[in-house]
Amino acid sequence: xxxxxxxxxxxxxxxxxxxxxxxxxxxxxxxxxxxxxxxxxxxxxxxxxxxxxxxxxxxxxxxxxxxxxxxxxxxxxxxxxxxxxxxxxxxxxxxxxxxxxxxxxxxxxxxxxxxxxxxxxxxxxxxxxxxxxxxxxxxxxxxxxxxxxxxxxxxxxxxxxxxxxxxxxxxxxxxxxxxxxxxxxxxxxxxxxxxxxxxxxxxxxxxxxxxxxxxxxxxxxxxxxxxxxxxxxxxxxxxxxxxxxxxxxxxxxxxxxxxxxxxxxxxxxxxxxxxx
Amino acid sequence: xxxxxxxxxxxxxxxxxxxxxxxxxxxxxxxxxxxxxxxxxxxxxxxxxxxxxxxxxxxxxxxxxxxxxxxxxxxxxxxxxxxxxxxxxxxxxxxxxxxxxxxxxxxxxxxxxxxxxxxxxxxxxxxxxxxxxxxxxxxxxxxxxxxxxxxxxxxxxxxxxxxxxxxxxxxxxxxxxxxxxxxxxxxxxxxxxxxxxxxxxxxxxxxxxxxxxxxxxxxxxxxxxxxxxxxxxxxxxxxxxxxxxxxxxxxxxxxxxxxxxxxxxxxxxxxxxxxxxxxxxxxxxxxxxx
Numbered sequence: 001x002x003x004x005x006x007x008x009x010x011x012x013x014x015x016x017x018x019x020x021x022x023x024x025x026x027x028x029x030x031x032x033x034x035x036x037x038x039x040x041x042x043x044x045x046x047x048x049x050x051x052x053x054x055x056x057x058x059x060x061x062x063x064x065x066x067x068x069x070x071x072x073x074x075x076x077x078x079x080x081x082x083x084x085x086x087x088x089x090x091x092x093x094x095x096x097x098x099x100x101x102x103x104x105x106x107x108x109x110x111x112x113x114x115x116x117x118x119x120x121x122x123x124x125x126x127x128x129x130x131x132x133x134x135x136x137x138x139x140x141x142x143x144x145x146x147x148x149x150x151x152x153x154x155x156x157x158x159x160x161x162x163x164x165x166x167x168x169x170x171x172x173x174x175x176x177x178x179x180x181x182x183x184x185x186x187x188x189x190x191x192x193x194x195x196x197x198x199x200x201x202x203x204x205x206x207x208x209x210x211x212x213x214x215x216x217x218x219x220x221x222x223x224x225x226x227x228x229x230x231x232x233x234x235x236x237x238x239x240x241x242x243x244x245x246x247x248x249x250x251x252x253x254x255x256x257x258x259x260x261x262x263x264x265x266x267x268x269x270x271x272x273x274x275x276x
Numbered sequence: 277x278x279x280x281x282x283x284x285x286x287x288x289x290x291x292x293x294x295x296x297x298x299x300x301x302x303x304x305x306x307x308x309x310x311x312x313x314x315x316x317x318x319x320x321x322x323x324x325x326x327x328x329x330x331x332x333x334x335x336x337x338x339x340x341x342x343x344x345x346x347x348x349x350x351x352x353x354x355x356x357x358x359x360x361x362x363x364x365x366x367x368x369x370x371x372x373x374x375x376x377x378x379x380x381x382x383x384x385x386x387x388x389x390x391x392x393x394x395x396x397x398x399x400x401x402x403x404x405x406x407x408x409x410x411x412x413x414x415x416x417x418x419x420x421x422x423x424x425x426x427x428x429x430x431x432x433x434x435x436x437x438x439x440x441x442x443x444x445x446x447x448x449x450x451x452x453x454x455x456x457x458x459x460x461x462x463x464x465x466x467x468x469x470x471x472x473x474x475x476x477x478x479x480x481x482x483x484x485x486x487x488x489x490x491x492x493x494x495x496x497x498x499x500x501x502x503x504x505x506x507x508x509x510x511x512x513x514x515x516x517x518x519x520x521x522x523x524x525x526x527x528x529x530x531x532x533x534x535x536x537x538x539x540x541x542x543x544x545x546x547x548x549x550x551x552x553x554x555x556x557x558x559x560x561x562x563x564x565x566x
Contacts (some may be wrong), residue, residue, distance in 0.1 A: 021372035108498025115319035211395025
């Protein structure tokens with residue numbers, strides 16, 4: 001064998017594989033991302049800024065922020081609760097429960113949106129009662145929030161569960177033995193141990209909440225300036241052939257994706273330091 | 277750190293001791309079940325309940341209508357092809373990332389997650405613009421007579437795009453953990469490099485590849501945002517099942533939308549079952565504890 005290492009391929013094969021990998025990622029992944037910004041700035045900075053301060057775009061940004069804050073807060077709090085129940089105690093059916101928590105990732109976003117329409121829409125199980133009482137969930141922000149909570153349901157819990165399982169319960173048990181109450185144990189012992197994984201889960205939850213399209217599209221009703229989130233505004237502008245404006249609004253979400261990935265790399269380096 | 281879009285079921289099963297002194301069991305488990313029921317289980321149950329209310333012949337008529345069958349065929353068929361392509365692309369990328377050191381390796385590694393992090397609608401319009409006849413890639417393909425945007429080929433591109441990270445991230449940790457000595461032993465015993473890869477490496481990473489394939493397939497079947505812009509959305513030709521659900525809903529044909537959605541949900545459950553089985557196989561095969 002010409003190669004000094006028996007665990008490697010000939011140099012030519014090695015560089016062919018590296019080249020192919022780079023080409024796949026460049027064409028398939030990098031080019032679309034660059035294209036978003038190229039299209040967004042195709043008419044210069046002024047057109048870009050104008051697209052973002054358009055009243056409908058601003059309304060979409062505002063709605064997205066409200067929905068995201070509620071969804072992320074709910075899923076963070078409940079993610080901590082679920083991870084605590086699953087990792088600190090032994091009980092039958094635990095792995096089934098983990099599968100159920102993961103379930104929203106296996107469901108098509110459109111199917112998820114439809115499920116809420118069947119519950120709260122005019123034709124749904126609770127629809128008539130909601131109408132009689134003047135409540136509006138579908139085609140309004142509460143429905144958009146519910147759909148967003150559904151699709152981002154697993155993010156925080158699934159970041160915490162493997163880590164908390166690995167860390168075990170001895171530190172918490174010691175704290176309890178020394179007289180600490182449940183809340184104190186969580187705040188002073190558990191939380192410092194999981195803070196980076198928690199932050200990472202929150203970041204991912206946040207990115208998906210802001211960018212969710214399919215589920216939100218089904219329950220939104222697409223009322224301009226009222227029930228459009230950022231991704232829905234992107235769709236409307238695109239379908240009206242306002243491509244540059246559409247990509248300008250989309251670039252906000254692309255930027256968010258890049259920030260999320262950068263934060264992920266930083267957090268991984270930090271976690272790698274004392275974990276792996 | 278686990279990739280957030282991969283299932284968490286591969287956990288060490290060593291449970292904490294039976295009687296825990298840690299407080300909060302009843303409260304947190306109760307809240308878990310309540311929250312899970314309200315957000316996930318009750319809505320999905322409503323979907324099945326509405327489907328069960330349909331007369332059987334109606335249900336059969338909806339699901340065997342040509343437009344429904346074609347939409348399901350397009351979604352499942354193209355997802356299968358896309359997952360197959362991702363198997364090949366994923367193998368090339370993961371081998372380069374794990375086995376070789378080259379300038380830019382860490383950047384390449386980080387970029388793999390873009391299809392997961394980029395919102396689907398953004399990916400959809402970006403891919404459409406790229407592959408349209410006047411786009412950066414489409415203008416190269418047009419003289420060759422290849423049309424991508426607004427054809428089933430466009431759907432395939434979008435599904436390959438969103439599926440790539442699943443194969444790479446599922447295989448990557450398994451390939452990293454693979455015992456070097458096995459390959460060295462095979463080489464010492466006279467096996468050529470290709471034989472070693474085929475007979476020693478491949479069997480060890482096969483379950484991971486199949487898991488990645490199944491995950492990419494499952495994601496592609498339900499995908500909506502990145503597909504609808506590039507698809508062209510011609511009924512029976514380039515109309516995916518999730519889009520047909522949306523169209524039926526907009527036509528107020530709730531029964532049709534519900535029946536198609538329930539079918540896709542059943543498929544999703546079946547896939548989840550398969551993926552869990554594959555992961556258990558992987559754990560037994562490599563004895564790998566996280």
